Amino acid sequence: MARLPVTEEELIELYGPHLNEAPPGGWDADVEIDKVVKTHCCFCGQQCGIKLKVHDNAVVGFEPWYEFPFNEGKLCPKGVKRYLQGNHPDRLMHPMERDETAPGGFRRISWDQALDRVVSEIKRIQAAYGDDSFAMLSGVSITNEKSYLVGKFARLALHTANLDYNGRYCMVSAGVGNKKALGIDRASNSWADIPLADVVWVAGTNIAETFPITTSYIWRARDRGAKLIAQDPRIVPLARTADLYLPVRPGTDSALFGAVLHELIRRDLLDHDFIEQHTLHFDEAAAAVADMTPAWASDITGVPAARIEEAAEIWGTAATGMLLHARGIEQHTKGVDNVLAAINLGLATGKFGKPGCGVTTITGQGNGQGGREHGHKCNQLPGNRDITNPEHRKVVAEAWGCDESEIPGAGVPAVEMIEQIHAGRIKGLLSICFNPLVSSPDANFTREALDKLEFYAVIDFFLSETGQHANIVLPGSLQEEDEGTTTSGEGRIIKINAAVEPPGEARRDWEILLDIAQRLGKGHYFPYENTEQIFEELCRASTGSSADYTGATWKRIEDEFGLFWPVPEVGHPGTPRLYEGGKFNFPDGRARFHGVPFKPSADVVDDEYPILLTSGRVVSQYLSGTQTRRIAALVKQYPEPLCEMHPRLAESLGIADGDIVVVTSRRGSMKVPAHVVNTIRPDTVFIPYHWAGKQSVNQLTIRAVDPYSQMPEFKVAAVRVEKATGHTSIEDTRDMELKEGAS
Numbered sequence: 205m206a207r208l209p210v211t212e213e214e215l216i217e218l219y220g221p222h223l224n225e226a227p228p229g230g231w232d233a234d235v236e237i238d239k240v241v242k243t244h245c246c247f248c249g250q251q252c253g254i255k256l257k258v259h260d261n262a263v264v265g266f267e268p269w270y271e272f273p274f275n276e277g278k279l280c281p282k283g284v285k286r287y288l289q290g291n292h293p294d295r296l297m298h299p300m301e302r303d304e305t306a307p308g309g310f311r312r313i314s315w316d317q318a319l320d321r322v323v324s325e326i327k328r329i330q331a332a333y334g335d336d337s338f339a340m341l342s343g344v345s346i347t348n349e350k351s352y353l354v355g356k357f358a359r360l361a362l363h364t365a366n367l368d369y370n371g372r373y374c375m376v377s378a379g380v381g382n383k384k385a386l387g388i389d390r391a392s393n394s395w396a397d398i399p400l401a402d403v404v405w406v407a408g409t410n411i412a413e414t415f416p417i418t419t420s421y422i423w424r425a426r427d428r429g430a431k432l433i434a435q436d437p438r439i440v441p442l443a444r445t446a447d448l449y450l451p452v453r454p455g456t457d458s459a460l461f462g463a464v465l466h467e468l469i470r471r472d473l474l475d476h477d478f479i480e481q482h483t484l485h486f487d488e489a490a491a492a493v494a495d496m497t498p499a500w501a502s503d504i505t506g507v508p509a510a511r512i513e514e515a516a517e518i519w520g521t522a523a524t525g526m527l528l529h530a531r532g533i534e535q536h537t538k539g540v541d542n543v544l545a546a547i548n549l550g551l552a553t554g555k556f557g558k559p560g561c562g563v564t565t566i567t568g569q570g571n572g573q574g575g576r577e578h579g580h581k582c583n584q585l586p587g588n589r590d591i592t593n594p595e596h597r598k599v600v601a602e603a604w605g606c607d608e609s610e611i612p613g614a615g616v617p618a619v620e621m622i623e624q625i626h627a628g629r630i631k632g633l634l635s636i637c638f639n640p641l642v643s644s645p646d647a648n649f650t651r652e653a654l655d656k657l658e659f660y661a662v663i664d665f666f667l668s669e670t671g672q673h674a675n676i677v678l679p680g681s682l683q684e685e686d687e688g689t690t691t692s693g694e695g696r697i698i699k700i701n702a703a704v705e706p707p708g709e710a711r712r713d714w715e716i717l718l719d720i721a722q723r724l725g726k727g728h729y730f731p732y733e734n735t736e737q738i739f740e741e742l743c744r745a746s747t748g749s750s751a752d753y754t755g756a757t758w759k760r761i762e763d764e765f766g767l768f769w770p771v772p773e774v775g776h777p778g779t780p781r782l783y784e785g786g787k788f789n790f791p792d793g794r795a796r797f798h799g800v801p802f803k804p805s806a807d808v809v810d811d812e813y814p815i816l817l818t819s820g821r822v823v824s825q826y827l828s829g830t831q832t833r834r835i836a837a838l839v840k841q842y843p844e845p846l847c848e849m850h851p852r853l854a855e856s857l858g859i860a861d862g863d864i865v866v867v868t869s870r871r872g873s874m875k876v877p878a879h880v881v882n883t884i885r886p887d888t889v890f891i892p893y894h895w896a897g898k899q900s901v902n903q904l905t906i907r908a909v910d911p912y913s914q915m916p917e918f919k920v921a922a923v924r925v926e927k928a929t930g931h932t933s934i935e936d937t938r939d940m941e942l943k944e945g946a947s
């Protein structure tokens with residue numbers, strides 16, 4: 205095992221001396237608790253219920269919240285330790301302005317100075333280069349209320365078309381696929397359906413590490429005798445217990461799904477009545493897979509033909525079944541194709557709209573579901589409406605009290621936005637809740653882009669790696685410092701309760717946005733006194749849309765442990781399971797099959813770059829790591845990135861476990877210790893992506909995107925791997941300068 209021994213000294217060297225110093229008064233065990241607040245975990249899309257313990261305006265501990273039905277008190281390591289971040293000494297306490305002469309590169313300024321500068325730069329840049337030259341990037345760790353507000357703020361206060369969000373790297377391929385095939389972008393079921401499935405198929409998701417609480421739902425299905433199929437280039441923990449493991453080569457899932465559909469047709473394991481009554485275009489899907497035999501797919505995917513046939517047999521003969529997928533099949537230039545190919549399998553066998561049946565993406569980010577409904581995306585208005593559709597624009601203009609002509613058109617998606625910054629077309633940027641320098645593909649390019657901005661302001665509670673490039677830093681709020689709602693991966697709208705006030709001069713995110721709008725002379729569009737008023741407007745704006753919150757109220761959400769949208773009218777009970785009775789969200793009620801041809805990935809292996817690199821997560825770290833790299837107990841669990849590789853590959857390259865290796869793609873290079881494990885394909889290496897600078901795997905990834913969703917291809921890059929030469933130690937993996945254009 206390559207994991208390095210981590211001493212206290214090493215931790216301090218890596219992360220500074222203040223890793224989780226106790227707040228004044230000490231941690232939980234020693235202090236009297238002023239109050240206990242029922243709320244939810246700030247991290248992943250499961251949004252587990254948790255009770256936070258508060259003392260003297262600091263969160264000092266937690267208790268399980270057993271009554272909350274989704275997780276019934278269970279939490280993963282991140283949920284258990286989340287309370288430690290709020291008191292971290294890196295917490296931003298006052299606004300700052302870039303000043304190269306000041307220690308750390310920033311000097312403290314007042315809120316008035318900071319906001320005046322932000323507003324004058326917005327005005328200057330827009331006057332000189334046009335409104336769209338000032339862009340905004342947002343994220344979905346923020347609540348529904350704030351997501352809605354950001355959408356309206358960017359369009360009406362900044363008056364820019366160029367708003368996009370970090371879900372562009374997360375949920376968009378699933379979103380486009382869901383809307384194209386089913387008409388609604390939401391998980392097809394509440395998780396209560398998982399235990400009712402006779403087969404659970406997990407494709408491209410490391411559930412035990414990324415959605416740990418979902419594991420218990422799958423165990424319940426297995427207790428009833430359900431079969432488990434796992435499709436992943438790595439034998440992830442859940443796959444180790446699977447009835448059928450499909451060791452798919454990265455980037456080839458649509459070939460595998462296609463061959464399964466081919467087999468379902470060949471063996472006539474289809475639900476003909478369902479196809480006839482509730483779907484369209486089956487013939488197109490069938491024609492596309494006519495030549496996709498298991499033998500053909502085996503060559504492409506590396507999965508033995510017999511296993512592909514067995515998958516078809518298990519899925520096609522089971523009375524009920526759920527297919528759960530996540531970024532492993534979605535973060536590709538054919539992410540949408542993969543999603544459509546997975547949905548085809550559900551439609552062909554009638555596995556929708558019934559207990560224990562569905563094909564469902566597992567939403568990643570905390571509010572990755574709600575945040576993709578309320579107008580955050582570059583081409584979207586609230587209620588998951590289309591910003592280019594005149595009808596949709598009219599409805600939203602009415603809800604916003606503006607003239608339709610005031611709403612700008614579609615802007616550019618995140619990767620293109622970074623490219624436009626690089627090209628000098630976008631000159632100014634405001635970001636909230638996004639750390640694109642760590643999380644975007646091709647990090648060297650992103651860094652160059654950030655340095656070209658004439659003005660950049662960031663709203664965050666820690667100074668992220670991206671924030672270090674800002675001209676103005678505005679200290680915003682942690683999740684537990686504000687009130688609102690999120691929508692979990694199940695589609696359950698839940699209530700986030702404030703436990704503490706923002707410390708020092710930090711302010712709630714939404715108040716900062718309102719203040720900027722006011723100073724831009726657009727305050728009349730944002731007359732809110734609290735976030736509940738924003739929620740009420742959001743619900744009204746969603747009426748009649750494909751993400752309908754009309755009947756939701758904060759009170760009902762709290763009283764009923766959440767509400768599953770659509771809630772199309774007051775008193776409506778909510779909709780845990782979509783598509784009941786085979787009714788899909790199109791005027792004719794029919795789901796759409798899609799013909800999905802197989803396409804290769806953007807980055808191809810050759811003699812120079814012969815190995816496939818894929819990237820993802822480990823259980824103890826969260827996303828770009830801004831938050832979890834500041835929590836000592838989580839850092840200790842997996843302190844730095846490692847490069848997983850199979851013993852056979854390691855041997856052929858003369859690499860032993862723990863050796864420092866150099867991984868080089870056509871875009872960049874990094875040094876990282878090897879972690880030799882027999883749970884990965886021998887043609888593939890895996891590096892988790894939670895670290896910055898020279899430890900960032902995104903130095904290697906490619907900017908190619910899916911043509912429908914503009915999702916970047918995080919899951920496939922061609923690389924070469926070599927043992928580092930000369931005397932190389934772990935320090936070199938931390939110190940190596942970023943290389944530009946390694947090829």
Ligand SMILES: Nc1nc2c(c(=O)[nH]1)N[C@H]1C(S)=C(S)[C@@H](COP(=O)(O)OP(=O)(O)OC[C@H]3O[C@@H](n4cnc5c(=O)[nH]c(N)nc54)[C@H](O)[C@@H]3O)O[C@H]1N2
Nearest residue numbers: 408409410414454455530531532568569820821823826827
């Ligand atoms: N601990 C932890 N949990 C998290 C997060 C976190 O950062 N840390 N983030 C949250 C968020 S925002 C997200 S999006 C989710 C992500 O959740 P997941 O999608 O489950 O996580 P990943 O590790 O990105 O990728 C999942 C799996 O895809 C596999 N994979 C790679 N390439 C391919 C391929 O071509 N085909 C197939 N079939 N599989 C492939 C990888 O081996 C990996 O095991 O996790 C959420 N939960």
Ligand SMILES: Nc1nc2c(c(=O)[nH]1)N[C@H]1C(S)=C(S)[C@@H](COP(=O)(O)OP(=O)(O)OC[C@H]3O[C@@H](n4cnc5c(=O)[nH]c(N)nc54)[C@H](O)[C@@H]3O)O[C@H]1N2
Nearest residue numbers: 345370373374637638639643663668680819827828830918
């Ligand atoms: N190579 C590779 N790259 C990837 C992925 C991968 O699998 N491989 N996965 C992609 C995926 S799925 C995702 S979701 C993205 C995520 O990428 P990011 O969205 O960039 O990651 P986060 O760490 O969530 O960054 C959010 C920032 O917002 C701040 N923040 C969090 N909550 C709040 C809040 O309430 N208010 C304010 N003001 N700020 C807040 C945090 O401190 C942090 O600085 O990364 C993507 N990048």
Ligand code: SF4
Nearest residue numbers: 245248251252280283
């Ligand atoms: S599973 Fe997700 S929501 Fe639940 S405790 Fe872990 S990180 Fe938090």
Ligand SMILES: [Mo]
Nearest residue numbers: 373374568569
């Ligand atoms: Mo994500």
